[in-house]
Amino acid sequence: MQEDFLHYIWKHKKIDFGELKTTNNEDLIINSVGTYNTNSGPDFFNSKIKIGNQLWAGNVEIHVKSSDWFLHNHETDMNYDNVILHVVWEEDTEVFRKDNTVLPTLELNSLVKPNTLENYRNLFSKGNKWINCENDFNSISPFLMNNWLERLYFERLERKSGAMDTMLKSSKNNWEAVLFKMLLKNFGLKVNGNAFGSLGNSIDFSIVRKVQSNHLSLEALLFGQMGLLENSIENAYYMELSKEYKFLKQKFGLDNTNVIPAQFFRLRPLNFPTIRLSQLACLYNKHQNLFSKIIETSTIEDFYDLLNVGTSNFWNTHYTFQKESKARVKMLSKSFIDLLLINTVLPLKFSYNKQNGISDDSILIDMANAIKPEKNNVISAFNRLKDVANTSLHSQALIQLKSEYCNKHRCLQCAIGNSILNK
Template sequence: MFVDPLFSEELLQHIWQFGLFNQHRLSTIKGEPVTIIHAGTLNRDAGPDFTAARINIGGVEWAGNVELHYRSSDWRKHGHHRNQRYDNVILHVVFENDAPALNIPCLELQQRIPKMLLKRYQQLKEDATFVPCAPLLPRITEEDWLSWNGKLMRERFERKTSLFMNWLQQNHFNWEEVCFRAMAQGFGMPVNTEAFLQLAQSMPFVLLARQRPHLQRLEALLFGQAGMLAGSFKDAYPQQLQEEYRFQQHKHQLESLPSHGWRWLRMRPSAFPTMRIACFAALLHNTPHLFSRILEIEDLPSLEKLFFVDPSPYWEDHYRFDIPALRTAGIGKAGVHHILINTVIPLLHLYGRHMGLLQYQQRAVRFLQQLPPENNRVIRAWAAENTKATSAWDSQSLLQLKQYYCEEKKCLQCAVGKRLIRGADVNECREDELGWTGEEEWEEGVLF
């Protein structure tokens, strides 16, 4: 008897759903002939695994539910004999029949499932390489990859914008305030994301909005709230910021954050939190009503230009207070692109989706397709597997695929993984086997 230690009911559901077993002369364990007219609809809620199935058993056509288990004894182990939800089960499908027959017809599949299918499934689950099925990706047709790519990006947008949506609901849909928080988070990525977000939330948004015409006051509030103006300074500029912050702190009853929350190690000086805060202050100073300005911009070069900001003169030769530098660099093109990809574009797409304005969703998609791919460890590893991203759209979908499918071993929910398990040529698979539905495909370049 073949027993796969990694065999799961999820795999058995997949096998049943797509008929990946020998269906010639099927019969129940009592010898009744079985013909599958319709396997049913996979049920992701409580209750039987498949609903609305139609199956001919012993010459009689039945309509109802189908329940699947690894072993037939699992029916009682799971307490189904005491649950009314399972009263309408017309067929019990199992990998191995190890218990006395129930009143419900039982179909055993152990000898009907190709052993190679089980072996491939086990190999994928056990393989510790970067992506076990990466060599298969280049064989997917462009049309199929676009559809699968679209599903990945739909998930990616939803993950990135769920926090924005929570903020909107909390502040009665003040898009400018949400944009401010999102930008702060974006300027802190990747290592100071949480610290920047705490900084943005440590003071009223309206207070910063009033100080936008005065860059020095903006810096005083931001650096002071960040806990970076405590102690004594040699340079005149931080002394001025310190004095301004003390006045604002007393006036508005502000409480600064602890300075130890900021991370400085193993990063380029241009990514130091001091430089990012200075550039963030310059952006707020240069662009009143930042979110409204983002909505107005229709081309990528203009959007990039908006975020290429020069901080105040002090930061031309300093990366930190009181520590001179021969030459400094601002946020840089890679940093700007990182903010656009992870903050600006998802926020733009969310606005279009929430307001029902197609043009903003299309613009967000277009910007991602125009931006170059990200250059990080994951994307370089994909390239080493001959799967190269040509745009930020590609790199984002590959990050989603790696993080939420490959690393979590969700091979049966991945179009590529399912094809590899079946061992079929990717061009021979039906569209309904790919793992997405029509409503998740792209229409006019917008993911719904």
């Protein structure tokens, strides 16, 4: 038995409210269960309960066993002085107030509706299950599923906006600087995300501003800080970049000692750091005020046009500085742009709206629903249970569901888990 389940029982009134009695056989009428408290202190505030002939207003504390009151040292905590009812699964000892009167106790083990208890035990039964509700996941109604996934999507945006708020504060509210750092990290994808992120932290965005109109200078800045210009390579392009980076390093006092080296191993050539950095340089060389354009853009088609960039000419015939390859124009693919939209653009627009008091999120929802879902092991596993991930909103929501609810067994705080318990 989990205490969370007892919170659920009390909050949603999943007991027979007919003729309740305390463990001391006093009549009990619950007028209001109170407000659920997720912070420290009693579990429910401002409850209204009639015990015997006396109407009480105060707090309710819930435990699996009544002796947990002493296990948690509530008898010495003044925050619990206003508890008017102790709700427990089993009373194994009496609890006394400071004036030595018995704290009224309600024992739940004979009051919970049988189907609720059976559903709870089935949901949390031990076994080799990927998620607790995998046997019932397919039975969840589309209406409940869609509403819950939309809420989870915004939970995920909220989590991402927290990291963004920290970056915004450190950059003195420079949204362009925050966008640059986020884009740089996400251009690195999973393998080089941390490396590209450390590169972003090594460059003040004011330097990017000063050089972005000169494409060669911007590439030299990115390649040089990433440590990709430290070899002796005999080609004109490489030598020109090296010369320009040495000038920039001296002029701006650049330091890349804390930049994590980028990896080429086990990457598709189109994801090589050289290609992604050149594409990012092209993007910033083409758009001098990229953040403003992103905020003004509101359709997927317009974003595909905005982010439609390639590399400098050298990379049309190269993937690395050393070796020439078959000629190929290396534009950002739509699937890569989708990842940038999911992981950078939409969280950024959400955070910007929140900071500026814009409550209409319809554009974000429309855009998220216009992007194809991501492909990974989590999404594939959910789709095997139920064909549910049809858009990026769904896939992002399912990632949030798995990481923040399923993995932590928070079924009682999940709309799907609640639906199963209510069967």
